[in-house]
Amino acid sequence: MDQINSNNQFVSWLRTVAPYVNAFRGKTFVIGFSGEMVTGNKFVDFIHDINLLASLGIRLVLVHGARPQIQQKLDANNLSSQSVMGMRVTDSITLQCIKESVGRIHLEIEALLSMGLPNSPMANASITVASGNFVTACPVGVINGVDLMHTGKVRKINAHAIHTHLQQGEVVLVSPLGYSPTGEIFNLTFKNVATEIAIALNAEKLIFLLDTPGTTKSSTKNTYKLPRELTVVDCQTVLDDQSNQLPHETKEFLGCAIKACESSVTRTHLINRNADGAILQELFTHHGIGCMVSQETLQTLRKAKIEDVGSILQIIEPLEAEGVLVKRKRELLEIEIDRFIILEHDGITFGCAALYPFPNKDVCELACLAVHPDHRNAGHGDKLLKHIENQAVSQGIKQLFVLTTHATHWFIEHGFTETTLSELPKEKQDLYNYQRRSKVYIKDLNK
Ligand SMILES: CC(C)(COP(=O)(O)OP(=O)(O)OC[C@H]1O[C@@H](n2cnc3c(N)ncnc32)[C@H](O)[C@@H]1OP(=O)(O)O)[C@@H](O)C(=O)NCCC(=O)NCCS
Structure with a gap:
């Protein structure tokens, strides 16, 4: 009887997923995740989920962060870097550490995306990963009298080049680095890169996986939890409300969501990365598990x-x-x-x-x-x-x-x-x- 029930549940579940599969096929999703996520114990499962999304015909751009890896490298070399308004000052020695850390993490993600072991969720997967100089950057400049040197911001995205790779069924992997026409390298944030890419590609979805409070119910009572859905206007109200004590980083993600949805991105999702199959739960269930931001109300x-x-x-x-x-x-x-x-x-x-x-x-x-x-x-x-x-x-x-x-x-x-x-x-x-x-x-x- 249990077997029959679970078979029935499976069939009914699969049928409920069908509309999402049809709706998402051929659409572009830009997914941003932190360096913490890459070192976390759920990262391999996340890669399996990416494989599943790719096999459903979703066009994927992955943008990774590298903050803890960079910090580790600096610590190992007894180096420290100054921060101004939450941004790292990137001098040439720090930039060297950043290049090494980002290069390594990029290769590791590529390797995971290349898995195809039989009897694993990656069996028969043949994901081709594309990377390149898609992001043109410029320096952030001098803030509060401090020159941030090689810390940059996105100036332009080569959307045509990314589209070409996506059209060929490739998954595009982008690092938080940008290049200037003068040949310099700039240290960027994955949030900034993912947001600008999503806008440049007119993406259907910009998805951030994060573990800062706000996306998840905290054990601490009275901690603010973002609602399941926010319009851009609601989002601004949440940001302006000092009483909710949202952490600075969650506010940054909300800022990215506003920017993306006010431009051309249909929806931005902020999802707690610690939940098993977080991205699948968010995308393939009506109630989702995160906070979804859209320009207009969904009703x-x-x-x-x-x-x-x-x-x-x-x-x-x-x-x-x-x-x-x-x-x-x-x-x-x-x-x-x-x-x-x-x-x-x-x-x-x-x-x-x-x-x-x-x-x-x-x-x-x-x-x-x-x-x-x-x-x-x-x-x-x-x-x-x-x-x-x-x-x-x-x-x-x-x-x-x-x-x-x-x-x-x-x-x-x-x-x-x-x-x-x-x-x-x-x-x-x-x-x-x-x-x-x-x-x-x-x-x-x-x-
Ligand atoms: C009647 C119906 C349309 C209400 O829809 P709904 O979206 O749940 O209604 P709302 O959310 O606006 O209202 C909910 C309130 O009405 C109450 N309510 C819901 N159905 C009720 C009913 N049949 N009798 C009395 N009260 C009812 C709920 O308890 C709730 O009360 P609360 O606010 O004090 O908690 C829905 O129950 C329904 O589809 N019923 C079957 C079809 C039907 O009978 N249609 C009417 C003939 S055309």
């Missing part, structure tokens, strides 16, 4: 289109089977689709409702108000009702009625009062199903 209320018939049926058919809603044939729904509105979240239909007119133009029927059981009690029913009411008012309708068997109290709490069948338009009275014994509720929209 839309709109008129239904013929393509929405399938998703509306998915919501109403189980309710029809339970006798909660009256059965509607697909053909009828297709004909009447103009009367429906849907509430959609990130491309998934959460609920629907319809407004049916009558020859007596003063009164209309609210029908088929339904919210998917997984998304109830979050105000979606209320939003759909308000939208239908506004629609009715704008059409000069004075009263809205509804027939219901299971949601009487919900309607009472939303300003409806019980009435009799005889109060309804004659056409509706003629169609009333006496076996269902639905109750009739009406709301005066002018009140």
